[in-house]
Amino acid sequence: MTHDRPSGRLYVKIWAALVALTAVTVGAAGLDLRHVSTLTALGIAVVKASLVVLYFMHLRYERAMFRVMFLVALATLGVFFGLMFFDYGYR
């Protein structure tokens, strides 16, 4: 490990934030606002996933190389998404 791990206490705080964000997601879905709800729910999911990846998976404390690798993987997936919609969008 390049740096020391966060303390157990920080992990508990992250967990609490994740649970709170889950509650917000469920609450927002109850508003029945169609596309806004979907985007909100996805946006919150991205925040939750970021917390898990950065803290629980330690990416925030790893050397920069790991973060670059991770972004390359996400970009690759993004390319797949993009190509699919270029295809599907013009059929």
Added chain:
Amino acid sequence: MTDEHAHHDPLGGRIGMWVFLFSEVLLFGTLFIAYAVDLNLYRTAFSVCSRNLDRLLGAGNTIVLLTSSLTMALAIVALGAGRRRRCLGFLSATMFLGVAFLAVKALEWGHKIAHEVYPQAEAMLRRPAGEQTFYGLYYIMTGLHALHVAIGIGAIVVVAAMVIRGRVSADRPGLMQNVGLYWHLVDVVWIFLFPLFYLVR
């Protein structure tokens, strides 16, 4: 002469795990792409079907997995502090939560299957295409995810055994860290599965 530590490469091991996780991201990612297209095609049907999924069970399972990620992280902290019993306690909690998740999933699937809501069921084949697509994606994506949870539980059992035998310790935490990474990724996948199947309106 063989040196037991000759091939001990924690950094290399961790890089390898991350590369494997990237392959998992692409595996689930392409399924999410299929979902995105179908959500666009069958928006109303997806909304109808989503209401038929139990939102409370889904939210509950989300909390279960989030908590299991916490206990997994705390197990690693305990290992680093040399507190073996504590570590094993947290690993057991993680396993228990994983099994609880699978139990709830089995309950949900069983309920649906009992009502003839599964791919190729007679009643299912009479439903509109959009609904069949939703449930098809539901079973494949939550099924693949559940398989990953089950494998993760198995991996945690193996790590726990190695902690007991002293093969995984504060000096050699790599295997547990890697299993932790895998477990957290399974959690991340569910973080996206939950709203996309249970909260579509």
